[in-house]
Structure formats: structure tokens, C-alpha cells
Amino acid sequence: MSLILENIDHVVNGATHIEGIDLELAPGSFNVLLGRTLAGKTTLMRLMAGLEPPTRGRVLMNGEDVTGVSVRRRNVSMVYQQFINYPSLTVFDNIASPLKLARVPKAEVTRRVRETAEMLHIEHLLDRYPQELSGGQQQRTAMGRALVKDADLILFDEPLVNLDYKLREEFRQELRELFRMRNCIAVYATTEPNEALALGGHTAVLHEGRLLQYGRTEDVYHRPGNILTAEMFSEPPINVVPGLVSGAEVTFDKSVHFRLNEDLRSLPPGQYSFGVRPSHVGLAPQSADDLELQVRVDLAEISGSETFLHVSNELFHLVLHLAGVHEFAVDEPIKVYFPTHKLYAFDHNGSVVHIPPRLGSL
Amino acid sequence: MTHDATTRQDARVSPSTGTSPSVASAATAADESPRLERARARRRGGSVGRSRFLLALYLILMLLPIYWLINMSLQSNSEILGALSFWPREVTFDNYIGIFTDSNWYMGYVNSIAYVSMNMLISISVALPAAYAFSRFKFIGDKHLFFWLLTNLMAPPAVFLLPYFQLYYSVGLFDTHIAVALAHCLFNIPLAVWILEGFMSSVPKEVDETAYIDGYSFPSFFVKIFIPMIRSGIGVTLFFLFMFSWVELLLSRTLTATNAQPIASIMTRTSTASGIDWGTLAAAGVLTILPGIIVVYFVRNHIAKGFALGRT
Numbered sequence: 059m060s061l062i063l064e065n066i067d068h069v070v071n072g073a074t075h076i077e078g079i080d081l082e083l084a085p086g087s088f089n090v091l092l093g094r095t096l097a098g099k100t101t102l103m104r105l106m107a108g109l110e111p112p113t114r115g116r117v118l119m120n121g122e123d124v125t126g127v128s129v130r131r132r133n134v135s136m137v138y139q140q141f142i143n144y145p146s147l148t149v150f151d152n153i154a155s156p157l158k159l160a161r162v163p164k165a166e167v168t169r170r171v172r173e174t175a176e177m178l179h180i181e182h183l184l185d186r187y188p189q190e191l192s193g194g195q196q197q198r199t200a201m202g203r204a205l206v207k208d209a210d211l212i213l214f215d216e217p218l219v220n221l222d223y224k225l226r227e228e229f230r231q232e233l234r235e236l237f238r239m240r241n242c243i244a245v246y247a248t249t250e251p252n253e254a255l256a257l258g259g260h261t262a263v264l265h266e267g268r269l270l271q272y273g274r275t276e277d278v279y280h281r282p283g284n285i286l287t288a289e290m291f292s293e294p295p296i297n298v299v300p301g302l303v304s305g306a307e308v309t310f311d312k313s314v315h316f317r318l319n320e321d322l323r324s325l326p327p328g329q330y331s332f333g334v335r336p337s338h339v340g341l342a343p344q345s346a347d348d349l350e351l352q353v354r355v356d357l358a359e360i361s362g363s364e365t366f367l368h369v370s371n372e373l374f375h376l377v378l379h380l381a382g383v384h385e386f387a388v389d390e391p392i393k394v395y396f397p398t399h400k401l402y403a404f405d406h407n408g409s410v411v412h413i414p415p416r417l418g419s420l
Numbered sequence: 421m422t423h424d425a426t427t428r429q430d431a432r433v434s435p436s437t438g439t440s441p442s443v444a445s446a447a448t449a450a451d452e453s454p455r456l457e458r459a460r461a462r463r464r465g466g467s468v469g470r471s472r473f474l475l476a477l478y479l480i481l482m483l484l485p486i487y488w489l490i491n492m493s494l495q496s497n498s499e500i501l502g503a504l505s506f507w508p509r510e511v512t513f514d515n516y517i518g519i520f521t522d523s524n525w526y527m528g529y530v531n532s533i534a535y536v537s538m539n540m541l542i543s544i545s546v547a548l549p550a551a552y553a554f555s556r557f558k559f560i561g562d563k564h565l566f567f568w569l570l571t572n573l574m575a576p577p578a579v580f581l582l583p584y585f586q587l588y589y590s591v592g593l594f595d596t597h598i599a600v601a602l603a604h605c606l607f608n609i610p611l612a613v614w615i616l617e618g619f620m621s622s623v624p625k626e627v628d629e630t631a632y633i634d635g636y637s638f639p640s641f642f643v644k645i646f647i648p649m650i651r652s653g654i655g656v657t658l659f660f661l662f663m664f665s666w667v668e669l670l671l672s673r674t675l676t677a678t679n680a681q682p683i684a685s686i687m688t689r690t691s692t693a694s695g696i697d698w699g700t701l702a703a704a705g706v707l708t709i710l711p712g713i714i715v716v717y718f719v720r721n722h723i724a725k726g727f728a729l730g731r732t
Binding site: 200 | 635
């Protein structure tokens, strides 16, 4: 089972929602669609499922053209961001409905529903109605309905957004386990880079209806093809600093400069944008050639047990991603260290021209 | 003065944490003045008493005609026409017995119920698909068409009286139940579409899609999944259909003669050579309100949402 999108365009009332997407999903792969809201994730999933036909282009499933084929004739399932269940049916009948409609024998239906419910830890809720369940349990029911029927393609449209933080982490782990033994294509849309990294598999980065990059999640993360992908696939977004390469030096604006290290020596002279991940800028030097910058604190944003520290001086505006909860006074002068050997360099088109060779951790 | 003191005392007492008002007031009543307590109690009691009084007055004014109708229905004609009495001196059920034994009378109810049920059936079965289309699909002029439906409710039925009469007469529908049922569709179908559209739009369209993904065909989805989801909306709609069709007099009277004559029309023809039969008329009136009360009882919890056309 493979899914191929060929040069897909989708135009609604003159507005282009999807533009020229070519994508090939391998059999049994777990794919993450990463992009901000309105990037076209949901539209792309609807095109994959066949809920809407694309304006141009072809959709191939197993090498067969299914572009205009209705969703009823395709073996797909979908889980939405909202908890969508049939309120008039019990959890059991909700999960059983795809099987019943496919005329699976009754004993087999019961067996598979129980099996799926156990996998999702809702076997004790089978006699209840969806509105009697908590949000997490409702979403598990919806997932049960999607997983029970052995679909060739399973689509998850931000299924965890409406759940609380703890449940989300739990679900994410289970989800990967569930798919380890299945031979279907899973597509999972999310706005959060961390979720994409946690789920692994392959990642497609979408931006304004275009596909920026597709590949193994780690590759896309470590080797972004352009500046947009790098910004998208980093939370908080990667710091971008314009710099000039001339002779043997890199100059940021006019005053801050450092000698070209070995990695950057291959760059021809010219204007570049240098990217550095927020987690790579530190409060202490990590190696001898780190660039020390005198900055002031703008804001310390605490997210979970992490701190996003926004700092600036007259040339730079940087975000630091620090582990642990740190407190800083606004306008407090501090020193931060800019790792010169962990720089990405992008040319004026935004394409990547240099990737740091020593791949760091998150 | 009293008022001032009370407010000050309130302000002082309320922040004291954990003290229930009764304990606090008991304490203050002891060391300050019992007069304040009484004043406060009077004020509280006074406002409750006033609102109860207003409510009672309102209910009496509203229910008075209905009470009077019931009162009259249990009296003989001579008592009705005699001295003013606020309750029946001699309770008689002759008026009701008369209605239930005279086919001219009870057939009026049968006729009314017949065409109202037909109208409810036709209206709901036409309105369900129409409302679904308005709620789910975009097509050219959909909003204008939807508004046009509402404007049908604005035209007085009298406008349509002549064309209906002439048309039905020439095709032989005059004086049949279906004639009235069809005529009432004029205002009932738009109303039903409006109410149902609101209820349907509150069901996310992802439910429809999930059903298609699961493999439901459209008809089985509509019947097995969708209709149960808007059950209460359908109930409310049926109530409104019943109500408007039941109380409509002009069309139903004009389009019928004897075979399908509605009860309301029969009630307007009670004057005979011997005068007006007040008691029977009152009893017929009571029997005409009853079905409405029964229907309202069943949809009482959903009716507010129905008045908001499902858009809450």
C-alpha cells in the first residue's frame, strides 16, 4: 500500500489552498504533516482521504488512480481534532460501525472491537454513550473506530490538540506503539515541532499550501532545506541573524565578527543569513570559539519546566531555550554565548548552504 | 437611617471569614439593636412578597379567560345567561356529552386532527432534506433562497385564499383533508426548514464525513446517525407545525364545506334559531386547547431552543 500525490493543486473560490504538492508515502510509514495553522494540513489530508477532489493533479493508491473516487470506496479512516462520535450509539457500536457496514460476521466484530478497545484502554466503557465519557475517552473511541477496520490509510488531524498536556504525552507514546505492528500508512498533522520529533517516522513540512521538505523526521530536523523549514521545525523558532562573509571573517552587522572556522570556510564571500537553534545559545561557553555577547533580558517565558529567554542588544534579538525554570529581571544585563560551529547558513533565497557537521542534540 | 446602619453592618460582617450570615446576625442582634434585624427581615420579606404578588396578579389576568371558559363549559345555558357567578353552582357535563355524541361536533375534531397530522407529515418529510441542503451545501443563491423561505411567513394567508380556493375547486380537492394540509404547507414548510436548519448546523459536518469514511451510504447515515442527533429539534419542529396548523382558521374554513370542516370553523357556526349554545361552545373551546397543552408538555424542555430556531 503506497500513496502518491502528483502535482496536487487545490483552489477554493479562487484562493489557492494547496499548490503543486508532490508527495510519496511509503507503505507502512508513519508520516507527520508539520505546519502552522492555515498551512494546508487539513486540506491535504482531506485530499488524501478523498473527502474533496483536488483541482489539479492525481492521487494514486497502490499505483491506482483514485483521484475522483469517493471516500466510501477507499479504505481510509480519519480522526479529527474535535471528538467526533455517533452520540446515539454506544461506544461498542461506535467502534463496531465500520465493521458492521463492511458485513464482517458478528463474532468477528465482537472480537475485533474488544481487541481494539483493550489496546486503547476503554474496554470497560463499551456499554456507555459517548457523551458520558471524558474528552480523552471520547477521542479514544474515535481512534478505536479509525483503527478497528484495518484501513490502508489512517489520517489524524491534530487529534490531541483538545486534550490536556499529560494525556497528550500518554497518547503520543501509545500511538507509536500501535503503529509499530501495522502495515498501513499513517498521516498525522500537527502544529508542534516537538510532537513531530516525539512521533518520529517521516515529516513533511508545509507552509502556505506548499510542501517545503519531506524526509525522515531526524533528517528534516537536522538538515533543513531552507530557512522556512528551519524556522518551522524548531520551537521556539530558530534565531536568524544576517551576516557578511568576507575574506577570513564573518561579520554580524559591523562590530561583531569572528574568524571563519573550518566548517564555514567553504562559503564564498557574500551576504548570508545565519541560523542558530535557541537550545544552542547558552549562558555558559560550551567551547572555546563561542562568541560572547553582552545582551539585556527582554522576557523570560516559562513553558513547562523549560525557559524561553528573549534577549537583545542593538544588533541581535535572540531566543534562548534553557532547561529548567530560570528567573531573570527585565533589562538585566547578561552574557550569552553564541556557538560559531553550530551555525546554519542560508543564502539570500533562503536555501541552506551550510549545515553544521557536528549534529547536536535538541 | 435604618438603611444606612444596615449596610454598614453588612459591610462589616461579610468579610469575616467562615461566619455564616445567621451566626453573624445573631451576634450583632445581641449587641446592637433588634430593630435593625426586624427592619432587614421586613425588607427582605417585603420584596419577596411583592414579587409573589405581581406574579400571582399576572397569572390571574392571564388565566382568567381560560378559567372563565372552563367555568362556562360546566354550566347550563340558563345559568350562563343568569346572574354573574364565579363558579358553577350546578356542575353539569351535558355540554361535553353533547359534543362527544353529536357527530357534527366530534367530526370537527377528527377533521382537524386529520389535516394537522397530514400537514405535519408532509412538512417534516419535505423540510428535513431541504434543511439538510441549506445546512451542508453551498449553491448559488442559497442565502437568498433561505431568506425567501422566511418571507413566505410574512404574507397573510388571506392573500393566498383566492388562488387556493379556485385551484382546489377546479381540480376537485375542495373540502378534502389533504387540501387544507397542503395549503398549510405554505407557512409550515418554511418554518420547519428554518428551525431544522438551525439544529442541523449545530451538528459538526465532520460527523457526516466520519460516517462516509466508515462506509455509511447517505440514506442510512441520515436515518441512523443524523436524525437521532437532531431528535429534539424534530420534536420542537413538530410542535410548531402542529400549533400553527391547529390554530389556523381562515384557510381551513374557506377550503372546506362539510366533509373536512375543522373544529374551529364549526365553533363559529353555533348560532341557531334558538340563540347561541354558550355551554357547548365553551366545552368545545376547552377541548380545542387540550391537544396543544398535551403537545407542549412533551417538548417543554426543548421549546426555548426551538424559539431560537436551534441557534443557541
